[in-house]
Amino acid sequence: MKIRLLTAILCMFAASVAVAAGPVPTGTVSGKFLGEGKVPLSKGSVVLFRRGSGPPPAPDRYWLVPDHVETMDDDGRFTVTVEEGTYFLAAIKRNDHLEIGPPRAGELFLIAADDKGKLLTFDVKGNGAVNVGTIGGARPISKETGMMRPGATAIEGRLVDGEGKPVEGAVVFAFTSQEMQGKPLYVSERSDSYGKYLLRVAEGGKYYLRVRSAYGGGAPDEGSIFATLGGDVPAAVSVTSGEVLKDVAIPVGRFERPIKGKGKR
Known part of the structure; x- marks a missing residue:
């Protein structure tokens, strides 16, 4: 099963709501992710979390069910069609590319953030196109990520x-x-x-x-x-x-x- 199909299945969680409310305007998000040493995140996955549907993503504390997951190409490039809204953007390079759950130890992960670590958000308008450019720095998830921490x-x-x-x-x-x-x-x-x-x-x-x-x-x-x-x-x-x-x-x-x-x- 390809990630594109898994994305479609994920979207079925809210299918009944979408049908009842009618068509929602969509736009696209595109860009490129790099891993360590500016190596393209070949065949990684871009993961989008819609702002307002829950707390901000924080994989060191909890894992949100994503709103969209899409496979990147060999150069780490991606284009995702999403409903109009504001999104957090992340990338995962899996050991097993079919798994779309929380990242595991040793897998590459990155959330788009500024130099101070503040998470970036991207506004998508109906029929609009957002190019996030090149985002680098995906690093291996440590064994500590996913483990219980004080105050969790x-x-x-x-x-x-x-x-x-x-x-x-x-x-x-x-x-x-x-x-x-x-x-x-x-x-x-x-x-x-x-x-x-x-x-x-x-x-x-x-x-x-x-x-x-x-x-x-x-x-x-x-x-x-x-x-x-x-x-x-x-x-x-x-x-x-x-x-x-x-x-x-x-x-x-x-x-x-x-x-x-x-x-x-």
Whole structure:
């Protein structure tokens, strides 16, 4: 699956909202990213976060679900079509280019910022074109990024199947409303071999958790990992700013499509 297709799947999170509201004007963002030594970020991915849809991106504290992900060419160049709005811009060079979650240790990452470290934003107008020029300095993510830091806010626990066995390789999404519609706000790193997950968030509050084996909106694939904390009636977890809410176990299952006229199998 190519990143372009994954971008389309990501956009499906908010598809129902977009259809109800009607067409939204779009524009383009283009530019070029460089890694260390001014080497083009060949086949990296440009990642855009829309301002106002959540807190500013801060990968050393939490990972937001991006609004757009697009593959760069061999020279680190990109052109992305986005809805009218203001965006933060980042770049990732993956070890596995199909993964679009939080950057892992050793992968190259960069958020567009000024010389003082202040994040830059880019305004996109309908039918407009924004060229951000060349942005350099993508560096390897350290092992410390993604680890808990003093004062961090997070939810952690285990994913287990019906027999209590750990579920590895799934991600946990955090929504801020019980309806759990549209794009989730945060996402965890993938669960480890013990089923442990760590979902970092920007601040305390109530969150509704959903587990999937992959990114993307729309109906899950048959047999894929899928669960909502609380089941048919999503249950909230409450976390306090600066604290880690521990031992939040989430029972997970495999998605099964209902048989017409017979309910779920």
